[in-house]
Amino acid sequence: MSHVLYLTRNGLLEPLGQSQIWPYLRGLSTDYRITLISFEKLADQGDPVAMQKMCLQCVSHGIRWIPLQFRSQPRPWAPALAIPQLALVALWQWRRQPRPQLVHARSYVPASIALLLHRITGVPFIFDMRALWPEELITAGHLQRGSKLHRSLLWLERRCLQESSAVVSLTQAAVAYLMERYPRELAGQRIAVIPTCADLQRFQPAEQSPAGSLVIGCIGTVLSGWFLIDWLRAFFEAIARADPTARFELISRDAPAAILAALHPAPSWADRLLIKSAAPAEMPAIVQMHTASVMFFTGGLSKLGSSPTRMAEVLGCGRPVVANPGVGDVEQVVRQNRVGVLARGSSAAEMDVCVAELLELLQDPQLASRCRRTAEQLFSLESGTAAYRQLYTEKLC
Structure with missing residues (x-):
């Protein structure tokens, strides 16, 4: 051997x-x-x-x-x-x-x-x-x-x-x-x-889609210097404007106090924000409970070679992603397979457009199966x- x-x-x-x-x-x-x-x-x-x-x-x-x-x-x-x-x-x-x-x-x-x-x-x-x-x-x-x-x-x-x-x-x-x-x-x-x-034997769609309010997730580090936490704040605020009952979950090993200081949530949705860490074994069940998962990274030359791990895991669970262009092959994957939406900028108007596109996409009954199929084809x-x-x-x- x-x-x-x-x-x-x-x-x-x-x-x-x-x-x-x-x-x-x-x-x-x-x-x-x-x-x-x-x-x-x-x-x-x-x-x-x-x-x-x-x-x-x-x-x-x-x-x-x-x-x-x-x-x-x-x-x-x-x-x-x-x-x-x-x-x-x-x-x-x-x-x-x-x-x-x-x-x-x-x-x-x-x-x-x-x-x-x-x-x-x-x-x-x-x-x-x-x-x-x-x-x-x-x-x-x-x-x-x-x-x-x-x-x-x-x-x-x-x-x-x-x-x-x-x-x-x-x-x-x-x-x-x-x-x-x-x-x-x-x-x-x-x-x-x-x-x-991703290990798609672990990251699988839930047997039943979660009922109730939207749960917008974000998994992984957000304080690396490569994550656009100001975009994340802008997107959360746009979701809060569109749906006052929506909840937000940020699952990260970063210190919660440091995340709060950087994110600075508005009082209108701060009480609906959960920040916590989780063991790797817990992640599939957590992602399954999210309606969609957000991943905003710095673009440009530095991110041409990036393939976010979280994208494979989220798609494996049959959930769509919210991302930005300029990060490796992310835009191509999202557009060609219709497994998420892309934010063009962090302004309130641009994020409102992104949220509207997401809410429309979530009405597609084939979305979950399309996300899973994309994960199987590209990220198994x-x-x-x-x-x-x-x-x-x-x-x-």
Whole structure:
């Protein structure tokens, strides 16, 4: 059985790790021996029950898990400071038998280690970009364009695109941009588009649609610097104007007090707003109870490579999305499949139009089945796992 070393700076225990790392590894473990190195947040490492449960799951699937401690400070240097630690652990794994025959690097920091291993040992690696990270950092205000760190990240991006055995992008939009920016480096390169997928066995439509008032949901972080929380406020206010009984649920690991301070809800709907966190196992039932789910992200170059995880999960539950253009392939998916509405701006008039379109869409009796069908066609875990398995097979032959 071929040995794959999987490197990620995301934690296996955090929601993203549970939805976008573990399901793939679980499926791939039937065909490959996998060693996983991840960075776990302190709160997750401090939960002995969750840690023990995850360890047992890894053992049951033959996955060797090495959890390192995640640090977010100091910004913007924290990711760079993780490189020496990850390099030492990864190099030590190379000395163990059986040696890895392929390295799967999830995002840029792990890719820097994969590039180092490749140059030292010749082991091939997959550059799983996820998104255009340097541009995301600039948009979020964590990185200055033209700075020494920015130039270093662009150098790393160029080298990984050229020297990796394959590149994985979340969106077609990002591939088009990269082909234009790096035509020489990507000449003849194997590029696979694998969007963020959802476990559609978990995220399924409810047996019965919820009755009563509209429940407008929003799931995931809203304080990342990439989320347009002012748009979210404007949309909630437009819903409140259209339906005084509508309720709002914001499910996030962000601190509720910090969300309230940033969202600043109006008194007219503040008492109908619920902000709470939830465990990954609770999310399908929560999404099922939402009438629609809102996801507004900064657009432009930084988001060409983004494929919101929450979109796959919401559509899997048969619920429509409310989004904005300029984020990866989101607009194309929404328009071509009629599974949501797009807000063109954050003004009251523009949001009123968006709400009117949503209320009209909700009258379509085929909406739920169309959302589910779109999720199955584009975002199923099975198709994503099969795409990764094909890449592994190609590069290990």
